[in-house]
Amino acid sequence: MRIPVIILSGFLGSGKTTLLLSILKESTERGLHPGVVMNELGKRDVDGYILQEHTGARVEKLLDGCVCCSRKEELAGALVQLLKRSPDAIYIELTGVANPEEIIRTLEAAPLREQVMLHSAITVLDAENALEYNSRFSADKQLVRTLHKQLTAAHLIVVNKSDLVEPDTLWRIEKIVRKHNNEAELVFTHYSEINLTPLLAGILPRNRSAASPQRAYQTFKSGALRKTSHEEGAVAVKEPQEEPAASYSQVTAITLTFPPGKGWSLTKEQLEQFFAEWDGSLLRAKGHVRLPQEDAVQLVQYAGLRTLWEDSRYPGQPYVVFIGMNLNEALLTERWSALFT
Numbered sequence: 001m002r003i004p005v006i007i008l009s010g011f012l013g014s015g016k017t018t019l020l021l022s023i024l025k026e027s028t029e030r031g032l033h034p035g036v037v038m039n040e041l042g043k044r045d046v047d048g049y050i051l052q053e054h055t056g057a058r059v060e061k062l063l064d065g066c067v068c069c070s071r072k073e074e075l076a077g078a079l080v081q082l083l084k085r086s087p088d089a090i091y092i093e094l095t096g097v098a099n100p101e102e103i104i105r106t107l108e109a110a111p112l113r114e115q116v117m118l119h120s121a122i123t124v125l126d127a128e129n130a131l132e133y134n135s136r137f138s139a140d141k142q143l144v145r146t147l148h149k150q151l152t153a154a155h156l157i158v159v160n161k162s163d164l165v166e167p168d169t170l171w172r173i174e175k176i177v178r179k180h181n182n183e184a185e186l187v188f189t190h191y192s193e194i195n196l197t198p199l200l201a202g203i204l205p206r207n208r209s210a211a212s213p214q215r216a217y218q219t220f221k222s223g224a225l226r227k228t229s230h231e232e233g234a235v236a237v238k239e240p241q242e243e244p245a246a247s248y249s250q251v252t253a254i255t256l257t258f259p260p261g262k263g264w265s266l267t268k269e270q271l272e273q274f275f276a277e278w279d280g281s282l283l284r285a286k287g288h289v290r291l292p293q294e295d296a297v298q299l300v301q302y303a304g305l306r307t308l309w310e311d312s313r314y315p316g317q318p319y320v321v322f323i324g325m326n327l328n329e330a331l332l333t334e335r336w337s338a339l340f341t
């Protein structure tokens with residue numbers, strides 16, 4: 001029996017991990033034991049730690065590059081290892097700059113095609129920023145192409161962060177999405193909250209499964225069931241197959257650490273000010289920091305020009321991962337060091 005795979009893609013900070021968290025919680029309630037693969041552009045595993053902290057899930061981490069291009073060969077190996085543990089399903093969260101079509105191809109090729117099947121490809125969009133992507137990233141043609149691929153490959157498109165925009169923006173996003181993909185189910189969400197019943201339909205604990213898992217047909221919003229045009233068990237791969245191109249050219253991830261003995265020395269305001277200084281090039285920042293005004297370690301998330309703080313139990317040394325377009329590493333490191341002098 002082939003193991004169903006759910007792929008989560010979508011630009012940096014759109015809400016993929018938020019969605020994966022709720023899929024994992026629902027899976028636990030259903031008695032499922034999924035395998036989770038998390039790919040991060042940076043060297044630190046921020047999202048994997050969040051998942052482990054909130055759900056106890058064991059997460060396979062592929063760090064420091066993108067498994068759709070620069071680290072493509074690592075994904076198949078990681079999945080083969082994971083399959084040895086006989087998971088009921090596999091959930092793969094991609095980096096924000098990954099092309100999901102390449103992942104689908106990997107699933108379709110040896111050695112995986114006999115063992116796994118694509119259950120659903122989901123793309124999450126950040127409603128507050130999605131309309132700006134084409135103009136903001138026009139200098140990185142590969143990235144613009146990748147963002148289009150994220151739309152065309154999806155069976156389900158989750159337009160998230162709808163709390164941050166006016167209804168008119170949602171209509172404009174729907175119009176653009178439909179130019180790229182007229183068949184995917186489209187839902188507007190707050191904190192990636194979707195109806196998980198249709199998504200997980202057909203995924204059963206392996207010792208109870210009577211039939212092969214079915215493709216997740218769409219009932220994410222009310223209305224009649226609507227099939228995708230892909231045949232059952234087939235994938236959204238477009239012919240002819242091309243060589244995998246890099247999915248971006250100007251995005252880099254840089255990890256900043258705190259000098260020894262200075263782990264508690266930055267305030268929230270200083271960090272937020274630091275993010276703001278880089279907002280022309282900074283796309284995403286996330287990390288675990290200690291603040292003089294908080295007892296608990298703080299998970300800091302900068303996404304779409306907003307900074308969010310949450311208590312965390314992260315036990316390690318503080319750090320912040322910066323992901324941006326054409327980030328000048330030397331200058332970034334120099335300014336970071338200056339904060340501690």
Ligand SMILES: Nc1nc2c(ncn2[C@@H]2O[C@H](COP(=O)(O)OP(=O)(O)OP(=O)(O)O)[C@@H](O)[C@H]2O)c(=O)[nH]1
Pocket residue numbers: 010011012013014015016017018019047095096160161162163164189190191192284286301303308
């Ligand atoms: N206001 C608002 N914030 C949200 C919503 N969904 C997620 N967030 C916040 O946005 C930030 C990024 O969410 P994630 O789920 O980590 O996004 P992601 O796509 O996994 O991010 P990367 O993996 O780094 O690309 C977090 O601080 C979330 O709490 C939403 O619907 N509204």
